Amino acid sequence: MNYVFNPHPVSSLPIAGTDARFPVRRIFCVGRNYAEHAREMGATDQAEGREPPFFFAKPADALVAGDGELAVKYPSLTQNLHHEIEMVVALGAGGENITVDAAAGMIFGYAVGLDLTRRDIQARAKEKSHPWDMSKGFDQSAVAGVINPVAACGHPASGRIWLNVNGQLRQQGDLSDMLWKVPDIIANLSTMVRLEAGDLIYSGTPAGVGPLQRGDVLEAGVDGVGGLRARIV
Template sequence: MTYVFPPEAPIALPVVGSDNLFPVRRVYCVGRNYAAHAREMGFDPDREPPFFFCKPDNAVVPVAQGTTLELEYPAETSNYHYEAELVAVIGKGGSNIPLEQALDHVWGYAVGLDMTRRDLQMKMREMGRPWEIGKAFDRSAPIGPIHPSSAVGHFEKGSIWLTVNGETKQKSDITHLIWSVAETVSYLSRFFRLEPGDVIFTGTPEGVGAVKRGDLMTVGVEHLGELHVKIV
């Protein structure tokens, strides 16, 4: 078989303690999954069913352990926001996954950033249009190395934080997720067949805000270390 043009190589994330790479298939993001963040965005945080949006696989930017990613300030925005997130990755496919089996499908975890052109997202929201222009743009999903669940376990608590130039902006705990990782995986699998390589951003806590060129972000999740990103 020949192609009209050569296909791109798959996006792949490093794995802690291994030379293997984790290929990315789809990127799912859970919206407003921390109550305090839902409030700061102007929504009632009652436990409504989760909702999802997607980013393309090539929005993912792998960040090797111990490095600082230089991330370009994107076009067509003047309100570029960080969102620190726990990322879960799928290693076993399935549909309609029972809640009690959901974590069997999670291969590992990583620290991630859901970078957002907030002004464009809000404009689309006000117009009742999809969020892609604010969420699914190039290099909008930096992710650190994956920690296999066989090494770190399936933890249900642990701090999550983000600093900008050393100043704490986001600080919470994953116990405050409205929908847990297991619940998210189970619910999502009712609407999409999950496959190995799928990546799930599980939501961000309160304290989201804008960054500018020259800012250095440090994002951390307990058990998973830190991710460093400089805006250029």
């Protein structure tokens, strides 16, 4: 193929137990999937589970991934960068209109991730009913650790999810608190877009989101999945 310039590198995540890597196609995120977080963001209907899940996206090249301490650049145009710890679902197969029963068979593995948010930009977008893209899909806004394959970790449906900043606990919850479980998320999303191998789904964050500063060290984990360490630079 004769391109006018060299294609950009493929974003990818390391996989536990192998030197192979997981190539990333697209990144989808579920909004307000824990009741307490929905309430802290002012969404009572979402918190009570009366609304269907909603989604937003990040570009694949927003990904910062690895198995050591990850350096994440503090973004421009914000004074209120927020952390959101999430379990990441990595798809090894896809399709349209996937049933809930078939959804688990689409999953390659799971990882620990951070959905970083320029909260002040998001607040202004909400006030004006504008899209969230620049508050959610900026450079280095999707952080992820090592993928733990399903063969090793199964399908975690319960277990602690947590985040420390500079040794202080900021976020803590349980995967069982998710309003929409992973199979429901996959089935619902597949009615909107065709999912494919390489897609990542950030499955939502528990309550306790808050601001980050340059120099902050983040340590996070999901029981049965793994951990993540990052520094804001």
